[in-house]
Amino acid sequence: xxxxxxxxxxxxxxxxxxxxxxxxxxxxxxxxxxxxxxxxxxxxxxxxxxxxxxxxxxxxxxxxxxxxxxxxxxxxxxxxxxxxxxxxxxxxxxxxxxxxxxxxxxxxxxxxxxxxxxxxxxxxxxxxxxxxxxxxxxxxxxxxxxxxxxxxxxxxxxxxxxxxxxxxxxxxxxxxxxxxxxxxxxxxxxxxxxxxxxxxxxxxxxxxxxxxxxxxxxxxxxxxxxxxxxxxxxxxxxxxxxxxxxxxxxxxxxxxxxxxxxxxxxxxxxxxxxxxxxxxxxxxxxxxxxxxxxxxxxxxxxxxxxxxxxxxxxxxxxxxxxxxxxxxxxxxxxxxxxxxxxxxxxxxxxxxxxxxxxxxxxxxxxxxxxxxxxxxxxxxxxxxxxxxxxxxxxxxxxxxxxxxxxxxxxxxxxxxxxxxxxxxxxxxxxxxxxxxxxxxxxxxxxxxxxxxxxxxxxxxxxxxxxxxxxxxxxxxxxxxxxxxxxxxxxx
Amino acid sequence: xxxxxxxxxxxxxxxxxxxxxxxxxxxxxxxxxxxxxxxxxxxxxxxxxxxxxxxxxxxxxxxxxxxxxxxxxxxxxxxxxxxxxxxxxxxxxxxxxxxxxxxxxxxxxxxxxxxxxxxxxxxxxxxxxxxxxxxxxxxxxxxxxxxxxxxxxxxxxxxxxxxxxxxxxxxxxxxxxxxxxxxxxxxxxxxxxxxxxxxxxxxxxxxxxxxxxxxxxxxxxxxxxxxxxxxxxxxxxxxxxxxxxxxxxxxxxxxxxxxxxxxxxxxxxxxxxxxxxxxxxxxxxxxxxxxxxxxxxxxxxxxxxxxxxxxxxxxxxxxxxxxxxxxxxxxxxxxxxxxxxxxxxxxxxxxxxxxxxxxxxxxxxxxxxxxxx
Numbered sequence: 001x002x003x004x005x006x007x008x009x010x011x012x013x014x015x016x017x018x019x020x021x022x023x024x025x026x027x028x029x030x031x032x033x034x035x036x037x038x039x040x041x042x043x044x045x046x047x048x049x050x051x052x053x054x055x056x057x058x059x060x061x062x063x064x065x066x067x068x069x070x071x072x073x074x075x076x077x078x079x080x081x082x083x084x085x086x087x088x089x090x091x092x093x094x095x096x097x098x099x100x101x102x103x104x105x106x107x108x109x110x111x112x113x114x115x116x117x118x119x120x121x122x123x124x125x126x127x128x129x130x131x132x133x134x135x136x137x138x139x140x141x142x143x144x145x146x147x148x149x150x151x152x153x154x155x156x157x158x159x160x161x162x163x164x165x166x167x168x169x170x171x172x173x174x175x176x177x178x179x180x181x182x183x184x185x186x187x188x189x190x191x192x193x194x195x196x197x198x199x200x201x202x203x204x205x206x207x208x209x210x211x212x213x214x215x216x217x218x219x220x221x222x223x224x225x226x227x228x229x230x231x232x233x234x235x236x237x238x239x240x241x242x243x244x245x246x247x248x249x250x251x252x253x254x255x256x257x258x259x260x261x262x263x264x265x266x267x268x269x270x271x272x273x274x275x276x277x278x279x280x281x282x283x284x285x286x287x288x289x290x291x292x293x294x295x296x297x298x299x300x301x302x303x304x305x306x307x308x309x310x311x312x313x314x315x316x317x318x319x320x321x322x323x324x325x326x327x328x329x330x331x332x333x334x335x336x337x338x339x340x341x342x343x344x345x346x347x348x349x350x351x352x353x354x355x356x357x358x359x360x361x362x363x364x365x366x367x368x369x370x371x372x373x374x375x376x377x378x379x380x381x382x383x384x385x386x387x388x389x390x391x392x393x394x395x396x397x398x399x400x401x402x403x404x405x406x407x408x409x410x411x412x413x414x415x416x417x418x419x420x421x422x423x424x425x426x427x428x429x430x431x432x433x434x435x436x437x438x439x440x441x442x443x444x445x446x447x448x449x450x451x452x453x454x455x456x457x458x459x460x461x462x463x464x465x466x467x468x469x470x471x472x473x474x475x476x477x478x479x480x481x482x483x484x485x486x487x488x489x490x491x
Numbered sequence: 492x493x494x495x496x497x498x499x500x501x502x503x504x505x506x507x508x509x510x511x512x513x514x515x516x517x518x519x520x521x522x523x524x525x526x527x528x529x530x531x532x533x534x535x536x537x538x539x540x541x542x543x544x545x546x547x548x549x550x551x552x553x554x555x556x557x558x559x560x561x562x563x564x565x566x567x568x569x570x571x572x573x574x575x576x577x578x579x580x581x582x583x584x585x586x587x588x589x590x591x592x593x594x595x596x597x598x599x600x601x602x603x604x605x606x607x608x609x610x611x612x613x614x615x616x617x618x619x620x621x622x623x624x625x626x627x628x629x630x631x632x633x634x635x636x637x638x639x640x641x642x643x644x645x646x647x648x649x650x651x652x653x654x655x656x657x658x659x660x661x662x663x664x665x666x667x668x669x670x671x672x673x674x675x676x677x678x679x680x681x682x683x684x685x686x687x688x689x690x691x692x693x694x695x696x697x698x699x700x701x702x703x704x705x706x707x708x709x710x711x712x713x714x715x716x717x718x719x720x721x722x723x724x725x726x727x728x729x730x731x732x733x734x735x736x737x738x739x740x741x742x743x744x745x746x747x748x749x750x751x752x753x754x755x756x757x758x759x760x761x762x763x764x765x766x767x768x769x770x771x772x773x774x775x776x777x778x779x780x781x782x783x784x785x786x787x788x789x790x791x792x793x794x795x796x797x798x799x800x801x802x803x804x805x806x807x808x809x810x811x812x813x814x815x816x817x818x819x820x821x822x823x824x825x826x827x828x829x830x831x832x833x834x835x836x837x838x839x840x841x842x843x844x845x846x847x848x849x850x851x852x853x854x855x856x857x858x859x860x861x862x863x864x
Binding site for chain 2: 037039040060062063074079080082083099100101105109114115116117118119120127131
């Protein structure tokens with residue numbers, strides 16, 4: 001039996017697993033491209049909607065512009081900012097922008113449509129001049145509190161002679177480093193402009209966002225100490241793995257890299273979801289929650305995450321296990337007119353998903369512009385949720401499935417592997433091996449499939465490839481590769 | 492150089508500086524088409540990214556040319572002018588020099604090498620003078636440091652005719668020709684003074700603000716230290732390189748710095764030696780010009796910097812309310828400007844003002860006349 005299974009697996013590998021071609025997505029979702037004003041280099045750093053339904057966007061060369069979807073007109077709101085990588089509308093005449101040196105409040109005080117006041121909300125963090133010290137956010141919590149993320153500095157460049165903030169040589173580590181305060185941290189910004197160091201251990205947290213329950217999430221990018229890109233559930237005082245930032249813990253007075261690897265490994269909080277490098281994502285960006293109440297399809301409450309290196313948006317299905325979030329990620333949209341460089345996401349008042357793209361010419365793989373993804377109605381056949389059970393996983397499909405194809409054990413092909421935690425850049429998939437399926441059960445309503453596996457081992461990604469499962473009407477599954485990050489077991 | 496010639500030089504340099512904003516684009520460059528009958532002064536910079544900032548210039552047949560190379564890059568460069576069509580052969584010959592290359596400034600001993608500027612270390616400059624050929628043609632210039640020659644070159648046009656459009660010019664590096672296609676406005680708004688651009692600036696902290704007051708006058712404010720750092724004449728900044736790639740390149744000042752703060756944080760409270768804690772709070776734009784807001788030892792300061800109507804300096808207007816002690820404004824004798832104040836008393840280069848005077852006062856900084864040659 002085992003031999004037959006393995007042979008079957010090999011056949012599948014060679015033949016590939018039947019999945020819907022990317023070009024077949026448009027029946028359910030359409031990608032529209034937004035016209036841009038002449039002269040704009042539309043490397044998008046931030047997107048948000050104002051209460052009156054206008055889109056506010058910020059761009060690499062320092063512009064903040066407002067787009068009226070009703071008229072298709074763009075207006076300049078503010079200009080001259082330094083590398084703005086996040087914008088949030090406060091009101092119809094006021095926005096917050098995270099630019100490289102500070103979080104800034106822009107206010108149109110005289111009502112002419114242009115910001116007059118460029119007020120520093122906070123600049124209470126360091127700048128070394130290292131080009132990689134990008135700043136992200138703000139994410140705004142349910143109580144109105146602001147959170148910002150600070151990139152670590154690049155090992156490919158040094159620091160300037162003249163800095164802003166205290167220089168700590170212990171943080172100027174090998175690899176990405178944190179030589180000035182709070183690089184590699186997520187900070188809470190208090191109303192008086194002071195900052196509260198909130199969570200550490202980040203390398204490049206290019207994407208912060210809250211879910212509908214008030215949980216803060218942030219992505220981090222593959223590199224040193226980050227074996228593959230991650231989505232973290234951010235909690236106060238936690239350390240998320242990249243060591244350089246530890247120097248800004250109070251009382252910390254050693255080189256963080258002098259800590260033994262097992263100690264760092266024990267200190268760190270694990271990711272909610274890992275994005276397998278190369279297989280799924282190269283550079284995930286902003287997480288945004290589907291708060292549309294169903295106007296974007298059957299995924300209300302789930303997180304969508306952008307991807308820079310591919311024409312892709314991903315969808316994350318989370319669950320709480322032992323008070324911690326973990327779950328699965330799957331591609332949501334591939335190609336179908338979507339461009340590369342999907343840096344910023346926001347849901348519009350009409351329930352469509354707006355995507356801002358960037359590349360920084362010759363800097364990263366990507367593109368320029370703004371697109372929006374519109375749900376055309378209808379229910380795509382997808383795995384709506386993937387939940388751990390004591391013996392395996394339960395899949396909930398968006399629609400009833402064809403029972404013959406869904407009851408086939410060979411339709412569910414699991415592989416497990418993990419990524420090493422180490423100083424080196426990235427990681428191979430370690431200990432990769434197939435996980436035999438021992439049982440499959442279909443619920444009476446034909447939407448739930450319970451799969452039992454021979455073994456569940458925490459600390460692994462369980463990658464599932466679904467082969468041949470169709471909807472009751474014969475439609476093939478839209479996306480058939482799911483990646484569940486198994487950190488904790490259910491008893 | 493006689494007086495007429497030096498006047499020409501100033502004129503040409505000024506034209507060169509003024510031309511830079513109009514060619515603002517993703518690649519730093521200048522397209523020098525200014526011609527004069529007799530003496531010509533050409534200034535070329537070796538800049539970051541293996542390129543000359545000017546990828547071509549024109550001289551009249553037989554003109555007396557002074558060519559200055561200013562190496563502002565962080566590696567060494569030379570400049571050789573070759574016979575028409577000989578650039579690649581000269582580059583190959585320089586590679587063949589092997590270990591003897593550095594000692595000979597990578598200048599091969601060939602008749603095709605017409606003139607050369609030696610290998611210049613970062614920050615160094617040198618000039619040569621020569622008489623342009625009577626034979627019209629395109630005379631390439633190139634840096635022959637190994638690895639540079641294939642991309643770091645330009646063209647000296649010896650001609651009485653107009654040049655081809657830069658974008659179609661086969662004699663300049665393709666990337667710089669291509670850049671000219673997108674060298675129009677860098678923004679979706681009129682790119683003209685007054686305007687503000689926060690970016691990485693030289694000789695400032697990483698939190699800098701560049702402000703363009705008039706066509707000729709700009710300054711760098713340092714939001715990291717809440718103070719004016721320097722001011723320059725001749726244009727604004729070239730920021731294209733910073734906006735490309737990952738942002739490691741910093742902005743370049745277009746023009747010449749005439750003022751540089753050498754006194755440190757200028758405002759002192761209570762005594763000339765007490766440097767207060769300064770914290771930046773942003774700015775408000777009035778007619779496009781920022782009024783900065785910062786606090787010194789908890790006291791609000793509003794500072795607005797405008798151009799002197801004569802165009803040769805800055806007027807700094809301060810509004811500081813709530814002081815209980817004297818305010819001092821520190822200057823340096825060597826910072827390049829002369830000072831006038833609307834209130835207060837100058838004592839050893841420091842302006843002293845009482846709390847009432849400090850509520851509103853101006854300090855005017857006038858560009859000192861450059862010394863005559």
